[in-house]
Amino acid sequence: MSRGVTELSAATHDLHMMVFWWCVAIGVVVFGVMIFSLLKHRKSAGAKPASFSHSTAAEVIWTAIPVVILLLMAVPAAETLIRIEDSRDPDMSVIVTAYQWKWHYKYQDEGVEFYSSLALPSIEARSKQSGIDPFSVDNYLLDVDRPLVVPKGKKVRLLLTSNDVVHSWWVPQLAIKKDAIPGVVNEAWFRATETGTYRGQCAELCGKDHGYMPIVVEVVEPDTYQAWIQTQTDDKARLARVEN
Amino acid sequence: MTAAALDAHEAHDDHGPARGIKRWLFTTNHKDIGTMYLVLSLTMFFIGGTMALVIRSELMAPGLQFVHPEFFNSMTTMHALVMVFGAVMPAFVGLANWMIPMMIGAPDMALPRMNNWSFWILPVAFGILISTLFMPGGGPASGWTMYPPLVLQTGNAFPFLIFSIHLMGLSSIMGAINIIVTILNMRAPEMWLLKMPMFVWTWLITAYLLIAVMPVLAGAVTMLLTDQFFGTSFFLAAGGGDPVMFQHIFWFFGHPEVYIMILPAFGVVSEIIPTFSRKPLFGHDSMVYAASCIAFLSFIVWAHHMFTVGMPLSGQLFFMFATMLIAVPTGVKIFNWVATMWRGSMTFETPMLFSLAFVFLFTIGGFSGLMLAVVPSDIQYHDSYFVVAHFHYVLVPGSVFALFAAAYYWLPKWTGFMYNEAAGKLHFWLSAVFVNVTFFPMHFLGLAGMPRRIPDYSTQFADFNWIASVGAIGFGLSQLIFLYVLLTAKKGAKATDRVWEAPRGLEWTVPSPAPYHTFATPPKLRVAQEAFE
Numbered sequence: 001m002s003r004g005v006t007e008l009s010a011a012t013h014d015l016h017m018m019v020f021w022w023c024v025a026i027g028v029v030v031f032g033v034m035i036f037s038l039l040k041h042r043k044s045a046g047a048k049p050a051s052f053s054h055s056t057a058a059e060v061i062w063t064a065i066p067v068v069i070l071l072l073m074a075v076p077a078a079e080t081l082i083r084i085e086d087s088r089d090p091d092m093s094v095i096v097t098a099y100q101w102k103w104h105y106k107y108q109d110e111g112v113e114f115y116s117s118l119a120l121p122s123i124e125a126r127s128k129q130s131g132i133d134p135f136s137v138d139n140y141l142l143d144v145d146r147p148l149v150v151p152k153g154k155k156v157r158l159l160l161t162s163n164d165v166v167h168s169w170w171v172p173q174l175a176i177k178k179d180a181i182p183g184v185v186n187e188a189w190f191r192a193t194e195t196g197t198y199r200g201q202c203a204e205l206c207g208k209d210h211g212y213m214p215i216v217v218e219v220v221e222p223d224t225y226q227a228w229i230q231t232q233t234d235d236k237a238r239l240a241r242v243e244n
Numbered sequence: 245m246t247a248a249a250l251d252a253h254e255a256h257d258d259h260g261p262a263r264g265i266k267r268w269l270f271t272t273n274h275k276d277i278g279t280m281y282l283v284l285s286l287t288m289f290f291i292g293g294t295m296a297l298v299i300r301s302e303l304m305a306p307g308l309q310f311v312h313p314e315f316f317n318s319m320t321t322m323h324a325l326v327m328v329f330g331a332v333m334p335a336f337v338g339l340a341n342w343m344i345p346m347m348i349g350a351p352d353m354a355l356p357r358m359n360n361w362s363f364w365i366l367p368v369a370f371g372i373l374i375s376t377l378f379m380p381g382g383g384p385a386s387g388w389t390m391y392p393p394l395v396l397q398t399g400n401a402f403p404f405l406i407f408s409i410h411l412m413g414l415s416s417i418m419g420a421i422n423i424i425v426t427i428l429n430m431r432a433p434e435m436w437l438l439k440m441p442m443f444v445w446t447w448l449i450t451a452y453l454l455i456a457v458m459p460v461l462a463g464a465v466t467m468l469l470t471d472q473f474f475g476t477s478f479f480l481a482a483g484g485g486d487p488v489m490f491q492h493i494f495w496f497f498g499h500p501e502v503y504i505m506i507l508p509a510f511g512v513v514s515e516i517i518p519t520f521s522r523k524p525l526f527g528h529d530s531m532v533y534a535a536s537c538i539a540f541l542s543f544i545v546w547a548h549h550m551f552t553v554g555m556p557l558s559g560q561l562f563f564m565f566a567t568m569l570i571a572v573p574t575g576v577k578i579f580n581w582v583a584t585m586w587r588g589s590m591t592f593e594t595p596m597l598f599s600l601a602f603v604f605l606f607t608i609g610g611f612s613g614l615m616l617a618v619v620p621s622d623i624q625y626h627d628s629y630f631v632v633a634h635f636h637y638v639l640v641p642g643s644v645f646a647l648f649a650a651a652y653y654w655l656p657k658w659t660g661f662m663y664n665e666a667a668g669k670l671h672f673w674l675s676a677v678f679v680n681v682t683f684f685p686m687h688f689l690g691l692a693g694m695p696r697r698i699p700d701y702s703t704q705f706a707d708f709n710w711i712a713s714v715g716a717i718g719f720g721l722s723q724l725i726f727l728y729v730l731l732t733a734k735k736g737a738k739a740t741d742r743v744w745e746a747p748r749g750l751e752w753t754v755p756s757p758a759p760y761h762t763f764a765t766p767p768k769l770r771v772a773q774e775a776f777e
Contacts, residue, residue, distance in 0.1 A: 001624060001691045008620075016621040023611035030607065034582050038600070041521075043589045049522040050587040059530050062579045063572060070568045073618060078561055080620040085557045126700060127308065134306040135703050141306075142702045165394040166487060168552060168627060172693040177623050179553045181488060182393060183481020186554035203552075203627040203695045205387045207394060208313045211698030 005194045009175030011080045087189040090157035098167035098180035101209035105148050112232040118212050119143035142199040147216035151225035152195050160186040171200030192219040272356035274341045277363050281338025288330030295323035300716035303709050316699035317385035324388035329412045330370050335647045336508040337419045340447050346751040347441050349432030349767040354425040362418035369411035376401035392479040392490050396472050406465045413458040420454035434769040445532050446511030449539045453500045461497040488553050495546035503542045509646030513599045516653050519747040520596035521588030527580045534573035541570050551622050560619050567617040594668035598649035601676045609637030630690025636683045656739035660757030667729045674722035681715030748776050
């Protein structure tokens, strides 16, 4: 699992590694005993079977020790979860609406909105017998025409819903996976600590093109973000004039 | 009753199997029905396996090579439905039919006619389900979890999908009732509940789980049906319904369902390890309590399948803690198996090899299960290949390996001949290697960010997918050895009544092959025990 670029993605990664190492430790002990027994207590090595069939002391011990280990895992897990669920006081909010098979982003206060779909080079290469080698396409299936742009260091709240079926907005490096469900508005938030381009995909089976609705988030410096929002608003104004 | 009627009745008691197709259509004999269940299950295992190979072939390299995304989705959906309801569950019911009466000293199942009915529903159900692949709009493609609203976009297959699931549920419920009634009423004298073999115990618990949750599944899919055809809005937001409610109902069935597929496997392994360790099962009673605990907990952890749907914090905490608790009784079972081997005198025939691999690899699946319980990290694992790796580790080297172990263990009792041990061992080693080549890389794919149920993927996932696909093809081909062993099962040496060196249990007191009717009079448990000493 990637450490990601938010405080919570780092915390999640640490939890993941902690539980993993506990599993390794338990595995070494259990498999160690088992392998020792397999080598030593085999008939071909002349082992004579013992006849014991229970030991209350042993059973109490191997019930109690796992309980203690579980408590050691449960406490930090609960602490991190409480932080994940605290989406209060965001700096900005983006309404994410899922469609079969693209995403729609609407910056709640800025009035900027657009669809984000699979980028053209991937579309050309994806069809059966397209003759285009996927390895020749940059970020094959993980690139979009218009990425979501957000400022670094700001608490960005996502409000997720869906227009048709259940989808799920997943960007591993932001440690966010949240379902977009029709009739429901779900919340998720992140505060990216590094600028960069982060890619993800829809994670909940949503029909035939489920594999073809990627997510790209560009985290930029706050100034760059302001400038970007400005061009979007200008574009919109220009478009409105053309239409009139 | 007149004397003539009595005579006719007596004569009836002695009959052997009927001739030809009628034997199988009208049979009420638990051994015949068990055999039919096992044959059906093996057929489904190969059909579902073929679907898995379609999936893995498509995923061998990035880009679409063989199938279209719609068909790919219906392959993942059908693979799961066929394997869960067609391969694993009927296989355990088949084993229950064959072995439970023989293990508790009963002449047959308690409700033999219902037994016939509960089997013969299944070929019809799967005929319907598989025929959906040829219908306009293609087979169901919304995943075996059938989440609305997506499932409502299914074509003509939709009502047939629902109907086949109703039939499977009906069959499972009848089978479960039969097993409970048999176990509770037809045990040999002196076989108190806590003296029952572990396989019988785990099946008793499983049967209660089946009765509790199959109606829930039936209810959930019926609501889908009325949403689609009768204007209700149980799960449609536009009509005031809630798509998430379906997920809650489905997983209230779905989580006990996974224990329905693993508890009898625990039972099988608990029979085999003591036999080949030449030592009694360690902590029989605590195994019973552990299995009961697991069954109870299975009802209060369902929402751990849904940590990303947006539940209240308190709900997520509850389901996380409850899920973590399952590790305790499951740990007890694994420690008890290891303690059974400890200071035993082990030999490694094919059933033992499969059981040992079960303990190793199921434990690995248990570890990833524990990782999945931790909500913050689960949010990252959810719907990724990490989850695919996890449940295939508990189902393939878990349930399926236990089924192979059971088949090899009891085959000589069924056929009266020893199977080909060399071929069995080859089957084991190839399966054990390839199952890991197939499923271990999937952990890495999930952690690298590959979602499940996608027909094509970005190029950074190519290497591990290629390895997994090679493993899957190897695993699939290795299963042909199992078919070979079954087809040549009667070519080996004559099996003794006891078959193995040190098994205990009433099934080993009857001749090999087991006669058409066994235990017409209840056996004496103590006599059987003394004979084994």
